Amino acid sequence: xxxxxxxxxxxxxxxxxxxxxxxxxxxxxxGVREHQLPKIKVTDPVIKEIGAKKGDVVxxxxxxxTAGESVTYRYVxx
Amino acid sequence: xxxxxxxxxIESIKFGILSPREIRRMSxxxxxxxxxxxxxxxxxxxxxxxxxxxxxxxxxxxxxCGQKAGECPGHFGHxxxxxxxxxVGYAKVIKKLLESTCRKCGRLNLREEEKKRFLEQIxxxxxxxxxxxxxxxxxxxxxxxxxxxxxxxxxxxxxILEKPTTFYEGEHRLTPTDVRERLERIPxxxxxxxxxxxxxxxxxxxVLTVLPVPxxxxxxxxxxxxxxxxxxxxxxxxxxxxxxxxRFQENREAGAPQLIIEDLWELLQYHVTTYLDNEVSGxxxxxHRSGRPLKTLAQRLKGKxxxxxxxxxxxxxxxxxxxxxxxxxxxxxxxxxVPLEVAKxxxxxxxxxxxxxxxxxxxxxxxxxxxxxxxxxxxxxxRRVKITENNKEELAEMLAPGWIVERQLKDGDxxxxxxxxxxxxMSIMAHEVRVLPYKTFRLNPTVxxxxxxxxxxxxxxxxxxQTEEARAEARILMHIQENILSPRFGGPIIGGIHDYITGxxxxxxxxxxxxxEETMELVRNLDLRALPDPCEIKNGRRYWSGKQIFSLTLxxxxxxxxxxxxxxxxxxxxxxxxxxxxxxxxxxGELICGTIDEKGIGAFKGKILDAIVKKFGSEVASKFLDxxxxxxxxxxxxxxxxxGIDDEDIPREARRQIxxxxxxxxERVARLIEAYVNGELEPLPGRTIEETVELKIMQxxxxxxxxxxxxxxxxxxxxxxxxxxxxxGARGSMLNLTQMAACVGQQSVRGERINRGYHGRTLPHxxxxxxxxxxxxxxxxxxxxxxxxxxxxxxAIGGREGLVDTAVRTSQSGYLQRRLINALQDLEVKYDGTVxxxxxxxxxxxxxxxxxxxxxxxxxxxxxxxxxxxEILGEGGDGK
Numbered sequence: 001x002x003x004x005x006x007x008x009x010x011x012x013x014x015x016x017x018x019x020x021x022x023x024x025x026x027x028x029x030x031g032v033r034e035h036q037l038p039k040i041k042v043t044d045p046v047i048k049e050i051g052a053k054k055g056d057v058v059x060x061x062x063x064x065x066t067a068g069e070s071v072t073y074r075y076v077x078x
Numbered sequence: 079x080x081x082x083x084x085x086x087x088i089e090s091i092k093f094g095i096l097s098p099r100e101i102r103r104m105s106x107x108x109x110x111x112x113x114x115x116x117x118x119x120x121x122x123x124x125x126x127x128x129x130x131x132x133x134x135x136x137x138x139x140x141x142x143c144g145q146k147a148g149e150c151p152g153h154f155g156h157x158x159x160x161x162x163x164x165x166v167g168y169a170k171v172i173k174k175l176l177e178s179t180c181r182k183c184g185r186l187n188l189r190e191e192e193k194k195r196f197l198e199q200i201x202x203x204x205x206x207x208x209x210x211x212x213x214x215x216x217x218x219x220x221x222x223x224x225x226x227x228x229x230x231x232x233x234x235x236x237x238i239l240e241k242p243t244t245f246y247e248g249e250h251r252l253t254p255t256d257v258r259e260r261l262e263r264i265p266x267x268x269x270x271x272x273x274x275x276x277x278x279x280x281x282x283x284x285v286l287t288v289l290p291v292p293x294x295x296x297x298x299x300x301x302x303x304x305x306x307x308x309x310x311x312x313x314x315x316x317x318x319x320x321x322x323x324x325r326f327q328e329n330r331e332a333g334a335p336q337l338i339i340e341d342l343w344e345l346l347q348y349h350v351t352t353y354l355d356n357e358v359s360g361x362x363x364x365x366h367r368s369g370r371p372l373k374t375l376a377q378r379l380k381g382k383x384x385x386x387x388x389x390x391x392x393x394x395x396x397x398x399x400x401x402x403x404x405x406x407x408x409x410x411x412x413x414x415x416v417p418l419e420v421a422k423x424x425x426x427x428x429x430x431x432x433x434x435x436x437x438x439x440x441x442x443x444x445x446x447x448x449x450x451x452x453x454x455x456x457x458x459x460x461r462r463v464k465i466t467e468n469n470k471e472e473l474a475e476m477l478a479p480g481w482i483v484e485r486q487l488k489d490g491d492x493x494x495x496x497x498x499x500x501x502x503x504m505s506i507m508a509h510e511v512r513v514l515p516y517k518t519f520r521l522n523p524t525v526x527x528x529x530x531x532x533x534x535x536x537x538x539x540x541x542x543x544q545t546e547e548a549r550a551e552a553r554i555l556m557h558i559q560e561n562i563l564s565p566r567f568g569g570p571i572i573g574g575i576h577d578y579i580t581g582x583x584x585x586x587x588x589x590x591x592x593x594x595e596e597t598m599e600l601v602r603n604l605d606l607r608a609l610p611d612p613c614e615i616k617n618g619r620r621y622w623s624g625k626q627i628f629s630l631t632l633x634x635x636x637x638x639x640x641x642x643x644x645x646x647x648x649x650x651x652x653x654x655x656x657x658x659x660x661x662x663x664x665x666x667g668e669l670i671c672g673t674i675d676e677k678g679i680g681a682f683k684g685k686i687l688d689a690i691v692k693k694f695g696s697e698v699a700s701k702f703l704d705x706x707x708x709x710x711x712x713x714x715x716x717x718x719x720x721x722g723i724d725d726e727d728i729p730r731e732a733r734r735q736i737x738x739x740x741x742x743x744x745e746r747v748a749r750l751i752e753a754y755v756n757g758e759l760e761p762l763p764g765r766t767i768e769e770t771v772e773l774k775i776m777q778x779x780x781x782x783x784x785x786x787x788x789x790x791x792x793x794x795x796x797x798x799x800x801x802x803x804x805x806x807g808a809r810g811s812m813l814n815l816t817q818m819a820a821c822v823g824q825q826s827v828r829g830e831r832i833n834r835g836y837h838g839r840t841l842p843h844x845x846x847x848x849x850x851x852x853x854x855x856x857x858x859x860x861x862x863x864x865x866x867x868x869x870x871x872x873x874a875i876g877g878r879e880g881l882v883d884t885a886v887r888t889s890q891s892g893y894l895q896r897r898l899i900n901a902l903q904d905l906e907v908k909y910d911g912t913v914x915x916x917x918x919x920x921x922x923x924x925x926x927x928x929x930x931x932x933x934x935x936x937x938x939x940x941x942x943x944x945x946x947x948x949e950i951l952g953e954g955g956d957g958k
Contacts, residue, residue: 030910030912030920030923031910032918032919032920035919036914036917036918036919036920037919037920038919038920038921064927064928066926066927066928066930066940067924067926067927067928067929067940070923070924070927070928071923072922072923073923
């Protein structure tokens with residue numbers, strides 16, 4: 001049986017792991033420390049799929065009923 | 079101790095049970111006598127009013143800390159109880175503890191490995207900061223199961239708690255001393271598994287041997303006018319406890335029989351129980367001499383008027399007033415009429431400066447009785463001096479920069495106006511004061527919708543901001559005109575209601591012409607320089623149309639197209655050529671065609687209002703509302719508008735037609751029932767035959783009622799007052815009208831025809847199993863005709879459901895709202911557009927994901943492209 005492709009599911013928004021520089025830029029832009037970002041567990045299926053590690057920040061681009069498309073960031077925790 | 083200037087951060091809060099040692103340690107004195115004051119009125123040492131317990135009389139100093147009344151927080155004393163007593167609040171926990179520990183060795187009745195397992199689970203939960211009470215409940219359950227002690231082999235007996243505080247072991251009664259001994263035997267190591275911390279809460283502390291006596295500051299005595307002293311309820315209760323305690327001791331020392339001792343012990347238990355909580359079930363409440371139940375410790379904390387909800391969460395404020403509201407259409411929308419008596423009582427502090435000293439002098443000179451005067455002056459040293467008839471001249475002379483004059487409220491002052499329940503931000507808005515005679519607050523009826531106010535006896539509150547910052551904030555953020563648009567749906571929440579809508583509808587519908595005199599009369603309240611060119615000249619007299627007159631209130635640059643409320647929803651909209659005049663076109667501030675109704679200027683729906691606020695700002699909108707409402711009132715007065723019982727009269731012919739419609743419907747229902755009984759009915763997909771017949775009957779009857787309404791509407795005509803109100807959206811609906819004039823229709827409970835009551839029938843007036851229209855709650859008559867007895871009863875059944883529904887809904891939605899508010903209260907949109915909580919954690923990266931303030935949005939949407947296009951093309955709106 002073919003493996004179910006999580007990332008291709010319509011209800012799973014696009015998750016991108018940020019590089020260290022990108023992460024710093026995001027933190028600086030919002031003037032926050034990592035733990036002040038919304039969080040996501042490493043055990044989350046999406047996180048496992050894209051291979052993010054604890055301490056990473058992922059960028060999520062999803063559809064929004066108000067703005068069309070919206071960008072959020074989540075801090076990966078254990 | 080001086081109060082530190084910087085607030086301190088609370089690191090942690092620890093809860094525990096007071097140990098006898100700690101009670102004695104914090105006590106400043108042992109209390110041994112039940113007497114309070116001696117014959118000379120001095121407090122007795124070691125009595126309940128011992129001077130070391132704190133001061134309540136002003137001027138005296140505390141014997142313990144040396145501070146004055148008000149500064150000294152008071153100090154605890156203690157009573158040594160002659161025998162231990164169970165604390166009512168812990169009776170349930172004590173029962174669980176006794177059940178789960180061995181009666182002999184006192185150890186938790188669990189095997190070591192089991193204990194360890196539970197302990198581990200609890201520790202992981204603790205580490206993760208999660209609640210672990212479910213694990214503890216499992217511990218109790220498991221330990222209770224063992225019938226024999228796993229440690230010493232002792233057989234366990236059943237523990238019964240006879241509420242509220244008596245314990246039995248099988249037949250044998252356990253005294254508090256027995257209970258305490260058992261609890262003492264429980265080893266510290268076992269306590270963590272039970273969820274207790276032996277450092278702060280040893281189980282035996284739940285059985286009282288020492289009772290703390292609260293300081294006098296929390297139970298002050300009051301000196302009555304007669305000079306008699308009246309003690310606080312707590313003091314009374316403590317007196318009882320000490321008396322019984324003494325008697326108990328004396329009797330025991332004298333070697334009284336066991337029976338008497340036991341009785342006294344029980345009495346001591348009763349007094350301590352009621353001292354802690356006077357509303358324990360199974361215990362008669364301790365009463366005052368007058369028969370009123372005493373307010374003891376638990377009663378002080380509990381409930382709406384208790385310490386938490388009454389004193390900490392809710393506070394009372396000064397500079398506020400409350401009275402009945404009434405309407406005044408002559409006020410501007412941003413004004414509030416304040417009774418003179420209220421204005422004389424409420425004050426605004428004015429800082430005296432060289433620039434305003436003459437003005438301030440004048441206020442002081444006028445004194446408190448001569449509005450607008452002043453009630454107090456505050457000197458630079460902070461002393462407040464009341465202005466009286468005698469000292470007002472003197473004070474006016476002494477006035478100098480740096481003083482503060484508390485001036486009475488006068489026209490133009492900004493105040494906050496509020497009506498409960500304050501469910502949204504528009505429940506508290508800032509108004510400008512207009513001091514008026516009589517005793518009610520007056521407000522323009524257009525601001526009723528945001529407050530959800532009417533004038534059937536509603537009361538509202540008024541608050542006077544006392545600082546410049548507060549006034550500025552009120553003016554900029556809370557002012558009426560800044561709140562015309564609701565953030566709930568991005569449209570106007572302030573707007574025409576009832577007569578305003580009717581008035582403008584009557585003025586703008588058809589092409590009614592007004593003579594010069596009539597026109598002048600209509601526009602006399604508007605700020606006009608000249609009239610436009612008349613639209614018609616007949617016999618040398620000039621005439622203006624209603625639409626022209628209405629246009630005088632519109633801003634000159636307004637362009638708008640929309641379908642009015644009266645639009646019948648034709649398949650192809652003829653737009654400008656609508657035969658019902660239901661398509662509104664406004665071009666350069668001129669109403670070209672269409673009728674103004676609820677969709678034009680009504681609260682919630684008003685398109686014109688909406689367009690004006692969004693295009694021209696709140697100032698212009700506020701002025702427009704003032705003008706248009708004045709015009710509407712003039713208009714409705716010009717035409718005259720009333721509604722009476724004879725407005726529901728319909729001609730004989732109409733009545734015949736309605737009766738015919740209903741008769742035919744009933745016949746059809748009878749045929750449906752016949753078909754059903756004969757089993758000839760085809761069930762609808764997914765429904766049983768019973769459901770099908772019910773559904774079809776309901777449809778048939780609903781159709782009949784609608785047809786009856788249509789007939790009635792036709793005969794009443796468009797000039798009927800009720801029709802005018804329903805069509806324009808001012809008040810009521812065509813359904814209301816149908817029910818009044820033609821046929822009330824089917825009554826229902828839970829969306830079904832009425833089928834409850836007796837076995838197989840609703841009322842004894844009908845045969846068992848009768849499914850006919852009338853037997854199941856169809857009311858064929860109108861309110862005007864009057865209902866038959868059975869119809870009336872059915873109507874009462876249906877009406878009751880409505881009442882219950884609203885009652886349930888309000889309480890449920892109220893609680894829902896409360897939870898939402900509590901959850902969201904400290905979220906804040908920061909300047910960078912992010913939504914963060916109190917700790918700075920980001921909740922949303924852009925508010926609402928689009929960063930749009932819903933109050934400034936177009937009915938919830940950020941932009942309306944069509945509208946912008948037509949705006950640029952100069953068309954004004956997309957016509958929807």
